[in-house]
Amino acid sequence: MVIGVNLINLEAKRTVEIIRLRRRVKNLSLLFLLFFIFLSLVTFGGLIFVNSLSKKNQNKITLLKEQIRSMEKMESYLVIISDRTKNINTFLKNKHSYSQLLEDLRTLLVPGFKLEDLQIGSQGKLTMTGRCQDLASITALNEQVDKINQKKIYAQIAYPSLSKSPKGDWEVSLELNEK
């Protein structure tokens, strides 16, 4: 019987395989450990590098903020200028000027016309009443009204009333509405 010889070979083979496996596992674990050490060093180094960069940047930011703080008066002036100009521009945009209306009123004061009452409202509405001595003065007044009308700066120019008094003069009321 030769069965015993095969058994010895198998055991030797198994021992060799175990030795190989043991070596492989050992190598692999060593490699694994080295890789871990490498990775640890890389992450740790990276962390230190990023941390130092962040600290450097933070210092730079602090320095810049200090510089700005030293000029904070200028910044506050700028904020005031910006706020006031915005408000003033709004004011001027909505402001109603009476200069033109008063200039036109001056041209209406023709010889022979006696102004009795005058009101200028907030929306640029001028209402005036007066007396014209004669037909010549009322014609002169009407010519001036025509001239003003040609400028096309008024939305409406109207005579709400025009009547001849028993004295012979003319009672006139006139309305000018700015656009």
Added chain:
Amino acid sequence: MNEKDLNEILREFGLPLAIFLLVIAGCFFFIIPNVKQILVLRSELKKQSQEITALSAKVADLKTLSEAELYESANLLQEALPAEKDFYKVITLVKQLCQQNNVTLVTFSFSPGEIASESAKEKSALGLSSTSISLEFVSSFEDFLKLTNQVERILPLAEVSGIKFSLGTENGASASGNLLGFSGKMNLMTYYAPLPKVLGDLEKPLPKISNQDKKLIEDLKSYFKFQPEAEETPEVTVGRENPFPF
């Protein structure tokens, strides 16, 4: 498997197993937290570099400006639109203008906070508070015209909200139509607005002043400003006539 075999296996594979467990634990407790921290710091770095760019630009902008000019402009604009109502300034200025234009100021009255006109209502909606001043005067038409033109160009900014002339034969129009003297009433609206609560923020960029704003500031320089009334100091004789002036 007997105890001897188990001991054998542990002796052979114990170290690799320990290394394996150590590496796994190291990954969980050292590498992953560090990587996370690196990622956090990286996003922080990104933010920091953006902040540095913005702050550097702000510093560069501020360095190009002149503090004296800014102070002058801010003062001028605050004179044009004060933060608080100032009756004294307005009335002194109007009084000075009346004197300059031979307009006799009869009476004046204030209506603080009253929104008298449509225009004032519009401005109130825009955040401007108003004060109404009513002036009664006696003047010639020409002088009144000059006054009105000047009142439209005063600091603090004012707006004429209404004019009423009371004309009589005794002080009204002449026969030629020229107004020699008349009495009238003029309503003025002056405005004020509180200053912004925060005058500058480190993190915020500088407000820009446009060319239109610069033009406005230049224009406002030509407006009539409040001049404090000079106090009359009594003349003190010094010399032989009065050896003890104090």
